[in-house]
Amino acid sequence: MKNASISSYNTSYEVKHLHFNDLTPKDIEEWKELETTATEPNAYLSPHFVLPALKYLENESRITFVTVRKVAIGLSSLVGLAILKKYNFSRYLPLPHVSFFHTRHSYLSGIFAHKEYIQEVVPILLRNITNFQVSQYGIEVEETSADGNLYLLISDIFKNLGFRWFPYKEWQRKTLPVNQAKNVQQNFSKRLNKNFKRNLRKIGELGEVSWGIISHGDVNAAYIQEFLELENMGWKGKRKSSLYSNPNAVLFFQEMIQNFNRENKAYFMRLTLNDKAIASNSNFISGNVGFAFKIGWDVNYAKYSPGVLNEILFLESVNNKFDHVDYFDSGTYGESFIDSIWAEERKMQSGVFVRESFAKFLSPFINLFLKPSLNFVKTIKATLINKNNKELD
Numbered sequence: 001m002k003n004a005s006i007s008s009y010n011t012s013y014e015v016k017h018l019h020f021n022d023l024t025p026k027d028i029e030e031w032k033e034l035e036t037t038a039t040e041p042n043a044y045l046s047p048h049f050v051l052p053a054l055k056y057l058e059n060e061s062r063i064t065f066v067t068v069r070k071v072a073i074g075l076s077s078l079v080g081l082a083i084l085k086k087y088n089f090s091r092y093l094p095l096p097h098v099s100f101f102h103t104r105h106s107y108l109s110g111i112f113a114h115k116e117y118i119q120e121v122v123p124i125l126l127r128n129i130t131n132f133q134v135s136q137y138g139i140e141v142e143e144t145s146a147d148g149n150l151y152l153l154i155s156d157i158f159k160n161l162g163f164r165w166f167p168y169k170e171w172q173r174k175t176l177p178v179n180q181a182k183n184v185q186q187n188f189s190k191r192l193n194k195n196f197k198r199n200l201r202k203i204g205e206l207g208e209v210s211w212g213i214i215s216h217g218d219v220n221a222a223y224i225q226e227f228l229e230l231e232n233m234g235w236k237g238k239r240k241s242s243l244y245s246n247p248n249a250v251l252f253f254q255e256m257i258q259n260f261n262r263e264n265k266a267y268f269m270r271l272t273l274n275d276k277a278i279a280s281n282s283n284f285i286s287g288n289v290g291f292a293f294k295i296g297w298d299v300n301y302a303k304y305s306p307g308v309l310n311e312i313l314f315l316e317s318v319n320n321k322f323d324h325v326d327y328f329d330s331g332t333y334g335e336s337f338i339d340s341i342w343a344e345e346r347k348m349q350s351g352v353f354v355r356e357s358f359a360k361f362l363s364p365f366i367n368l369f370l371k372p373s374l375n376f377v378k379t380i381k382a383t384l385i386n387k388n389n390k391e392l393d
């Protein structure tokens with residue numbers, strides 16, 4: 001564990017590097033508090049999500065917590081946090097580096113910075129991160145918001161620190177402002193409205209149809225198991241990409257959802273037929289933002305599009321159920337049903353901040369680098385081999 005202190009006027013900022021086993025109950029409580037005051041809410045950086053992810057999905061020895069504490073008049077509070085994962089190499093940066101925390105079940109990465117101290121905290125965090133020996137070549141960032149004040153500040157600071165940004169994936173992610181939910185439904189195409197009403201009527205002919213939200217601490221083991229079974233149906237189960245396909249992923253999901261549930265921040269959207277769920281969505285809340293996580297539906301009712309019905313019925317009640325939420329993050333990549341109906345969007349990117357000295361070497365490969373379908377590591381290795389062979393001729 002490393003410590004450092006930075007003074008600013010009458011306030012000092014203390015930086016610490018912690019490992020998973022160094023975290024105390026007080027650290028975790030302050031982390032929860034920082035989540036509520038962060039410049040940009042992010043459920044995937046919440047201790048409710050990260051701690052079970054480290055327990056069941058990640059190699060905790062590769063993880064470092066970089067914390068920034070504000071110390072003034074004998075008081076200390078957590079105002080900044082970056083969670084870093086060490087890599088010997090990755091597909092897009094074939095040299096030792098770190099990445100902002102991201103798992104196979106994350107849909108957003110980044111850092112936490114207290115909204116009142118963002119201008120002081122972010123430079124301290126990033127300068128400290130770039131001083132890591134393993135960061136000498138670069139920092140990878142998967143699925144980050146590419147707009148807003150935090151993004152601009154991070155980009156400017158990394159540039160001033162001698163790093164160049166190379167995005168390898170860019171897309172628009174749909175969001176749903178709560179106060180615009182009714183407008184979204186009013187703008188449905190005639191075909192979508194017709195299909196929605198027909199499918200709802202047809203499925204109603206099979207029995208009693210009900211829709212509801214399970215929230216406010218009412219999420220229990222039965223609802224969690226029900227969701228896991230629905231999410232495992234269809235192509236996800238066949239491809240072994242569902243949560244249920246991996247015992248550790250099941251344990252992660254169970255613990256993660258209950259963590260959010262204890263804080264009244266987990267909810268399931270459920271469509272039932274004769275009291276049996278035929279569609280269920282898992283979601284959670286961080287700060288003033290709702291985060292859509294994963295969805296599941298009963299493939300035996302596929303011709304009625306139960307997943308689509310579930311999403312549209314959600315739009316009809318969102319204003320009444322989520323007055324404490326400003327907007328919802330879809331967690332999508334531009335290819336889902338949600339992307340066809342939610343109107344607002346945020347720019348997203350994945351990429352690497354590469355140190356300029358290495359970026360000069362990287363530039364000849366930039367066109368290949370931006371194509372995620374290619375293996376950048378193999379490309380560079382092959383190019384270097386060809387170059388060496390030519391020099392030997």
